[in-house]
Amino acid sequence: MSLLADSIAELDRLVAFPTVSARPNIDMARHLARRLADLGARVELIATPDGTKANVLASLGPEGDGGIVLSGHTDVVPVEDQEWSTDPFALHQADGRLYGRGTCDMKGFIAACMAVAPRLAARELRRPLHFAFTYDEETGCLGAQHLVETLRARRLRPALAIIGEPTSMRMVEGHKGCCEYTTIFTGREGHGSDPGRGVNAVEYAVRYAARLLELRADLTARAPDPSRFDPPWTTINLGRLSGGQVHNVIPPRAEIDWEMRPVTQADADHVRASLARLVEEELLPEMRRTAPESAIETRVIGEVAGLVPMEENAARDLVAALTGANAADCVPFGTEAGLFQSLGMSVVVCGPGAIAQAHKADEYLETAQLEACLDMLTALEADLVRDR
The missing domain is CATH 3.30.70.360 (Alpha-Beta Plaits)
Structure with missing residues (x-):
């Protein structure tokens, strides 16, 4: 299958997990962890004390600092009191759109990462690549706070992070707290x-x-x-x-x-x-x-914390090179990016889908946006294998 077909198939699986923030995400977390472990990634489930929720942290390539983080949250907002045309937890395709709760916010990005992961796992990466999939972003970024505490305790310092929130594949370098x-x-x-x-x-x-x-x-x-x-x-x-x-x-x-x-x-x-x-x-x-x-x-x-625009931002520069974008925006909505920035990392937000479609009935992701995200991640592959 093509990368796009692989992404859509994975998105179909991810949407079927009803990971509303008030519910556990552990089944989806285990699914992602199992798939990445099968590729040879070093995988850890960083669970809450009751074991119902977990972050997934998976790494490819050499161990150590200086790596790249691809991050997305697994939870979604509720569907109650919304009038959906189709089952929100079953992917529906129509007119170049992929409908379902979380398709753009932000399981589409996670699906794209998972589709590209086998290609990345098969290459000899010159720098670490980390997949960080968190819980409870929609209710205070609790999972990302847990993850950042874990990274800080282990003194693991990736160099930069790409947060795949829906920005219509535009670069975002700043947002409010x-x-x-x-x-x-x-x-x-x-x-x-x-x-x-x-x-x-x-x-x-x-x-x-x-x-x-x-x-x-x-x-x-x-x-x-x-x-x-x-x-x-x-x-x-x-x-x-x-x-x-x-x-x-x-x-x-x-x-x-x-x-x-x-x-x-x-x-x-x-x-x-x-x-x-x-x-x-x-x-x-x-x-x-x-x-x-x-x-x-x-x-x-x-x-x-907000994401503070930085004059020097290696993550922004990398994504600009990968996508051809020549400008970065500031936005009013929040993400987990500021938490990663608090570790001293360069951070940019860039992902498929429009924020205007998030949290609504009949949430959708355009397949063209998913393709654009796959293009970015495919270009990242070349950067990861390049001698430095």
Whole structure:
């Protein structure tokens, strides 16, 4: 079969694994590990303590530092409450498109890697090549954080990484960070006819939310000039505010899900410090005058570093040579790239599929995009066997 046919066949297998972040990915991880081990790769499953999820780290070529990482995440977003025309976990081909959950985000890239892997395994590589397939990117990049900790502990330092997120095969050299939180307010319930005898958790959550909106406005004035991001400033989004049961009971509990996407670390520090002052100096003292047991707790769902554009970037230069691209972009969506960059690696994001198709019903990957990705990986083969 051709590389494209091999990729589509592998994508068909990968889509059939329902690796929604809330579910295990271990079956897909074992499948990938087994296939790579059969090619002679040095393979490790880096599992969570309960064994339900795992990263796959597989290496070809010589051991040691200075290698290239091809990375993608195995998890996908849910399909509930979406109106799909076909089974989201069964690959469907039509009109030059490959439909299914995760086809572009980002099992298409993984399938392309797996199709090219036999060719790479058969060559005498002059530098290490690592396949890094992670879990739980969609819920805080938890797998990549685990993987980076493992690499740091082992003092393994690849030189560069290509993260195959859907960029329509454009090079991306920068993106904002992504910090996700749930803030929980605990007050004291009571009868709605006498609000002063209770502590209304919803009211304090509303005040907290109002400060978030004030900060959002404040952050627009802090935008760097010039900025390559769109929008150019750090953003804040309120995803959910919930609390209370009925109209005549003082609600003892409320929650806010919120996120920020910082352009700079200083912006993130500014937001956290402002909220900490609000809680410690205003909200909690008021709540505890009536109910000493009152509490405000912020749980970190995920804090993922942004990808900082670098003047010198070997990964960008390599992908430019492989694809013929002559420019790199910055984007507002987040990836695992900043975590790899934190190890001192050069990193670029480049993969098949359009981000506009991700997370939607009838998600699809164009076969032309898959072919373009295969062209890049085939060109990489020549680089890996070249004497240096």
